[in-house]
Amino acid sequence: MNYHSVVKLPLISTLLFSSYVEAKPPADFAPFTFSVSRVTIGNADVGNDGNELQRDQWLTNFKAKMPVSKKWILGLDLGYDQLDYDWKSPSGQETDYAWDDIHRFRAGVSVVYRPDEHWIFMLSPRLQYAYADTATASEAQSYGVVVSAIHRFSSGHLFGVGVAYLNDIDEVRTVPYLAFRWQINDAWYLSNPFSVGFSGPGGIELSYLATPDWEFGLGVSKRTSRFLIADNENTAEIDEWVSHLRASWKWTPKITISAFAGYFFSGELELNPEDTNETIENQGGAALEARFSF
Template identity: 45%
Template sequence: MIFYNNSRFSRLSISLLFGAVATLGASAPAVAKPYSPLTLSVSRIATFDAEVNNTGYEVQRDTWLFGVKSDIPLNQQWSISLNANYDKLDFDWSGRGAGLMAGQLSPWSSVDRYSAGVGLSYRPNQRWMFLFAPKIQYAYTEDASRSNAQSYGVVASGMYRFNNGNMLGLGVAYLNDISEVRTVPYLAVNWQISDRLKLGNPFSAGFSGPAGLELSYKLSDDIDAGVGASKRTQRFLVKDDNVAVEIDEWASFVRAGWVVNESLSLNGYIGYYFNGEMELSDPNHTDTLDNQLAMAFAAQYKF
């Protein structure tokens, strides 16, 4: 049991905890739709307070994520997908200090993030699958303008299917982010270890980091549980002229999932963020973030 003296966050944590227990959500293939032309998703993430070291501030983050995706098969070899997302990141600062980044930056209250992408998938035969997915994103605080907050990139991967149906491959994301260009390699895997145990990627690779790894266990046809980890990155414009902040951290989690029916799936998470850093691009300065607990829920509906 976790006790915390912030009553507002305690109520949120309790509701999310009950959500995590009640929404034992995931992906059981026994009842999943074989094809869904449109998928809607919504997620909520909340963290406990974390001290921003040497600044006198603590920060608590709440995030809403909304997404829509459409999959369009063109023929037996080619398919295309379209996706659009809107995320709202709220930052609740407490404490007193001269400012962040050695006094060079005032705390911000929220970040708006818009993104869209196209995915082109090609299967030349029964063994190989290739993906090419261009992406665009805008992420900015209330003190910056959206027109200056553009990022773009592309994710490419290749996967090989073995005789037993398992798939393994490599991918890379090339990202021309705000005031920084980076390349993120990742392992693409969909491996059924046994009838109940599976290793896969819990996230999509992109601006927020690599796809991560999750080991999941199927408790029944519609309930499963998993444990996983991935590196997560949030980069956004805080001032015009390409002045950006990047929050870089590792996230580990325990997940419980429930496929309610062939259309609706729910997931609840208890997570732990660690090795966090908050970096200002210009002038360059880094503040460290304390480790912190997080809770989340996610719902997905397939039409």
């Protein structure tokens, strides 16, 4: 579920893992992926002053994975997200939050080294700009790097560890994480479905392959979204947990449609430099993603 700022699409695919660990990519390996998602999150009270927030998001992402030799793979990840924060007060007047439209540009490259059929080492520098219409884009830069080491067992299971160093807007974070895919049987597997980065670690999802064309998943993840709302390092950060149900339909060999139902809980809005913290009421959400491989 990619509610980016919240949950993150697209899913980590078996095909992508296979391209990392096999001697050569499978015959149906598609090096390019483009996805577009629409996310809607329900109304939620924020703080104790009667302010209410409703969120809508458009998320786009382009990825490229290109094997350059038997041991090396290069990757590219580009994305743009438009986040609409609709604020209301009980009286219908403007709230204390003057920001509503958020723009987020993302870019990253990855270098993958596969010395043998069992080990994968990855290094991925990241760059992001996340800012409201009330702020200047040039002051909203974040950068970081994600590194990981993954072991492929003879059974086909994958397990690894990694760490993300993220120099976000006016805050530095170090996020350790686990990278795994555990094939329970032919139909069930356990994995972390979201990319690691500024929005948080990968989470966990239990997936069920009902037919070659239909797959279902149940998961949970902690998501963080930080952006500039005014110049001079005035930031807003939303930190929350998200649980989700997923249904994915492989429409064609190259097109997958996924629908998500989510529940956002334990949310908090932090405003800096005021160091103000407001609780966000639990709320439901839904998302629809179309993913194209070519």
